[in-house]
Amino acid sequence: MLAWIAQNSWVVWLALVLVLALIEMLTLDLFFIMLSGGALAAMAVSFATDNLVVQILTFCVVALLLVVIVRPVALNHLGRPEAGQRTNIDSLIGEPAVVLEPVGEHSGLVKIGGDTWTARSADGTAIPVGSAVRVHRISGATAIVAHPENRSSL
Known part of the structure; x- marks a missing residue:
């Protein structure tokens, strides 16, 4: 052997x-x-x-x-990801969104890219349907959004 x-x-x-x-x-x-x-x-x-x-x-x-x-x-x-490359939820921050259902302090729906997200207003103001907004941050499965011209909440 x-x-x-x-x-x-x-x-x-x-x-x-x-x-x-x-x-x-x-x-x-x-x-x-x-x-x-x-x-x-x-x-x-x-x-x-x-x-x-x-x-x-x-x-x-x-x-x-x-x-x-x-x-x-x-x-x-x-x-190591390339510098400046954001992934997952981080890539949504700052992205444009369109309001599908009125967004207020507690509820609403927005479309970010091709996905529908529950949403809340960053400053608590009501945002009407069809408004263009930007994602301020993500909290759980909810996008916190604000009008792009409203810089104080961003």
């Missing part, structure tokens, strides 16, 4: 690649996928030489390089 493993070490490296990739899918840390890349490189080297020391050194060097060089770049690229 040990002789077969020594002659077919690529199978061991392939199994290690798959196990490390599976662990990466569970953790999503971009660490185990780098180790998997090292195992893939060692598997490629195993086709050229049966020397286990060379294969292990290849695994260690490639995995280390991937962890030290590639992983920080990948984490930086995946983890």
Whole structure:
């Protein structure tokens, strides 16, 4: 059995690649996928030489390089949105809206983009149907809106 493993070490490296990739899918840390890349490189080297020391050194060097060089770049690229890019509710603040039902201190409906939102007036004044307003802020599932010319409430 040990002789077969020594002659077919690529199978061991392939199994290690798959196990490390599976662990990466569970953790999503971009660490185990780098180790998997090292195992893939060692598997490629195993086709050229049966020397286990060379294969292990290849695994260690490639995995280390991937962890030290590639992983920080990948984490930086995946983890940080571009400057000024607003997402989710933040992207609605300042957007224009149209009043569908009269908006007052406690109730109303507005259309923001293609979506209908419950709404309240930012300063408590009544806003008639058809008025153009801007989203002042979002409170839960309610848009707090104000007339664009009413800068004091914005």
